[in-house]
Amino acid sequence: MDSVTKDEKEETQASATMSKKQLRRQQRQEKWLSIKADVRAKEKQRKKRKRREALERGDVMAPTRKKLRTNTMAKSSCKTSVVIDCSLDSYMGEKDITKLVKQIQFCYSSNRRAQNPMQFHVTGVHGQTKARLESIGDYQNWDVNFTSKDYHEVFEKENIVYLSSESENTLQELDPNKAYIIGGLVDHNHHKGLCHSLAIEKGVGHARLPISEFLDMKTRKVLTINHVFDILLKYTEMKNWSQAFCSVIPQRKGAHVKQDVESSSQTDKQESETSSQTDKQESETSSQTDILLQESETRSKSGTQEYETSPQTGTQDCESSSQTGTQECEFSSQTDIQECESSSQTGTQEYETSS
Ligand SMILES: C[S@@+](CC[C@H](N)C(=O)[O-])C[C@H]1O[C@@H](n2cnc3c(N)ncnc32)[C@H](O)[C@@H]1O
Structure with missing residues (x-):
């Protein structure tokens, strides 16, 4: 009885020292915990019902969890390796490490949902990043x-392409024999050009995504890790950069497909509709042997274009898929973001200021 009185006393004292805001937050949290199980159960029922209805209508369905389990890297026909380089731990504070790990989770989620996942590596895992990964669950089972x-200990030097928006080389194709490295750095552009300099120092290849070739964008072309990952993944599926960009880059980045690209892609579409089976076979073989990186002859030109405000005329809005719906993360372990919204809705995008 004494102890109950003591507990009650402590609780009263604690709430007396809490600010109104803290108190409201605590009440909200308590209320959520009391209804959470019920809300989740209802949501599950709603999803089941919607799935059943869609099946009855004959809609094309997103893969089920069971199906997703079979979409493994080992079984995938996609052999392109994409790597997140986590050796940049020391350039980040705790908050940014948390964001980095969240972005890795988003990448994993996208990869698992893909019919043919890319070969996904996370290298240089140590220090704060390792500790954060350990704190979210059994990530090693993913x-x-x-x-x-480090990535250069895993892959042959000549097969490495470090991705960097600062590179003068433009990515043209994805080669199944190469490893594309994404810098595991959430830095709000405080370390501008760091990954590019490190790649040059190590003597490995580097390239930027061909954004300015396909899109006019209001904002800088430095993307988040998960957006870069998703673009590469979409490209492996669609073999079309402008579609890959449009399906990933959030609309608030003000991306527009360039008019010439738009009209040429329409012509391409018409041509491809009439193309024969032989064409298809030819393109399949040629994509294997395509030149991967092309030295940009207009480095200085594209360098300035990258940070220019895009002209608003003669362009077409990207209807970004990241605008629609939420993305349910499927982690094999019980992480803190089991059901999370797509990255574009959770504020993981850091570079939003128009330049
Ligand atoms: C948030 S950015 C980090 C920016 C950082 N200041 C740097 O030095 O790269 C994370 C990573 O995404 C990749 N990335 C972002 N935008 C890119 C682009 N336009 N082209 C190629 N890679 C890009 C790069 O690998 C980059 O290291």
Whole structure:
């Protein structure tokens, strides 16, 4: 009885020292915990019902969890390796490490949902990043190759392409024999050009995404890790950069497909509709042997274009898929974002200011 009185006393004292805001937050949290199970159960029922209805209508359905489990990297026909380089731990504080790990989770989620996932590696896992990963669950059971080794210890130097918006080389195709490295750095552009400099120092290849070739964008072309990952993934599926960009880059980035690209892609479409089976076979073989990186002859030109405000005429809005719906993350372990919204809705995008 004494102890109950003591507890009650402590509770009263604690709430007396809490600000109104803290108190409201605590009440909200308590209310949520009391209804959480019920809300989740209803949501599950709603999803089941919607799925049943869609099946009855004959709609094309997103893969089920069961189906997703079979979409593994080992079984995938996509052999392109994409790597998140986590050796940049020391350039980030705790908050940004948390964002980095969240972005890795988003990448994993997208990859798992893909019919043919990319070969996903996370290298240089140590220090704060490792500790954060450990704190969210058994990440080692995910279908991802995690290693403490650095990317250049895992892949042959000549097969490495470090992705950087600062590179003068433009990515043209994705080669199944290459490893494309994304810098595991959430830095709000405080370390501008860091990954590019490090790649040059190590003597590995580097390239930027061909954004300015396909899109006019109001904002800078430095994207988040998960957006870069998703663009590469979409490209492996669609083999079309402008579609890949449009399906990933959030509309608030003000991306527009360039008019010439738009009209040429329409012509391409018409041509491809009439193209024969032989064409298809030819393109399949040629994509294997395509030149991967093309030295940009107009480095200085594209360098300035990258940070210019896009002309608003003669362009077409990207109807970004990231605008629609939420994305349910499917992690094999019980992480804190089991059901999370797509990254574009959770504020993981850091570079939003128009330049
Ligand atoms: C948030 S950015 C980090 C920016 C950082 N200041 C740097 O030095 O790269 C994370 C990573 O995404 C990739 N990335 C972002 N935008 C890119 C672009 N336009 N082209 C190629 N890679 C890009 C790069 O690998 C980059 O290291």
